[in-house]
Amino acid sequence: MPDEPVRRRSALTLGLLCLTLIASGCVTRLWEPTPQDVLQRTLPSAVQIVIEEPDGRRVRAASGVAIASRPASHGSTCFVLTSGHTVAGLNDGKQIFAVFGSHRAPGEKVRATVVVARDSDTVDLALLRADSERCVPARSARAAVLGESVWVVGFPFGRPMTLASGVVSQVNDAAGQDTAARLMVDASVSYGSSGGGVYEAREGRLLGVVEGYDTARVTSKGANPAWYVDVPVPGQTFVSPLVHIRRFLAETGHAELMESDTTRARITADSQTTSR
Template sequence: MREEILAEADFLERQLNHLKRVVKYARPSIVHIETTMAGNGFSKSSEVDEAGAGIIFKHDKSFFVLTNRHVINQAPLERIRIYLEDGRLIRARRVLTDRDTDVAVVEVDADRLIPAEVGDSSQVEVGENVFAVGSPFGLSQTVTSGIISAVGRRNLQLGRQGLKLQNFFQTDAAINPGNSGGPLINLRGEVIGLNTAIASNSGGNDGIGFAIPIHAALGVAEQLIEKGQVARAFFGVRMDADFDAAAAKEIGLFRARGAKVSGVTPGSPAEAAMIQVGDVITRFYGQEVEDDLQLISIVSLCPLDEDIRFEIYRDGKVIAKTVRLAARNRFEN
């Protein structure tokens, strides 16, 4: 039995060493953020109104920090302090935010900045092991672990954030006040989410945290950097609000999942993808589509500059397709 214990301990220690290497690899790309609206700058009498975390990324030749809008909290540039993992203090040069997604991007300039490795959040599945890194209660570079508990969470009451566009990963990795803006990291050391909110009766961790998929957060950030505002994605389908279990059974689906198309906007990406009335969109950008409202949330957070994979159910068959979405404002005028 002793030999078995030692063999199993060796296996577990190898796993643990891998986890430690992942954390060590990711931490230099994670920052601690403090903002204040009180006092004059950051004098000794000033109070920190918000504390959170952020993720370093590079766009073109410039460096930025991705975080949550509520972490920045409308603070002026001189009252934003950003601490690197090595203890250095850097200042914000420019701040851009999006209220609907609670995403903020801060331009920074310093030597030896290390951008985060970004994963493919469209491939994330329930059960994956993840780490959350942030600054709970001001304790910077705190690491917790857990799994992806669910994907596509929406219609959540998240207090003062009041987010209009929701399509979250849910995780049981401990997330507390101060974790906002920090990364959710997979076992490959890749950022797959931006930790944003908790569902809690106590104000602390109750085992239910939410993260914005990183492709959605970076898509918003890149539009803010390039255009100063965010153009929401548009697909171009009208959906059948009466699609229910009986209607699903008639066309061969076991349950009423997906969004059934009742109309296609002329000249839209959906028309270019040859979507037909009666098609049921069952999967979009790596996520199962439960109903029409979820499809709206997924599409709104998709990037505009890449081919989006999706699946439809038509005539008893599942058909894989790709589409490049358009800016919504092109079809609203």
């Protein structure tokens, strides 16, 4: 049986060896989420937006992402982000619906109302609210990094949920501008994807929402009458980044709906201290 000094030396040697391996990068994380794990956490936050006439005829379709849930007397109120142009110009007769849980059919279709919306050259965002027990808010990411992999979740043409993968293809386009002012991804999207969530692929955290995309016009030759079609340009999908979303929420009095991780941790710590 080895004496006590020998045991201590062996334990010390083993400890130093472990520290050396960790410092040199030879020890990797024991578990990394698979793409399936990431999507299981991501997809529930995707929301389909449908606008209908009073008689049920669909007139517009878009995508959205849940960002917060608050308890209410009748259950839970869900706050959903989408693009501002989705709800622009609606008259009193048209009804807005949000469909939750579409990743596992059938989804839950409920009435939604516009809390605040802006559709301008600098802001294209809208905040909706709807009552649903199937609200799963997205988790916020850090600032986007050029070249990082992303998922775009949307409902093109008002059809079932669609995933598109890509990378962040542009973070900013000119010195002196907001560092996230011109966020672009190269994932291809179509009509109805506006407002859909753009998530970083590693953990499924929200980077922003789809604002729109560039198109190329394809015209007919020799046809009478002439016709044309606008085709989305791959690699030029514009995204409203988190910095714009947080600014929009702050300016409209709803900053608490999307706190940063640092702020959320501080609020949690403060509430725990107060409860003591």
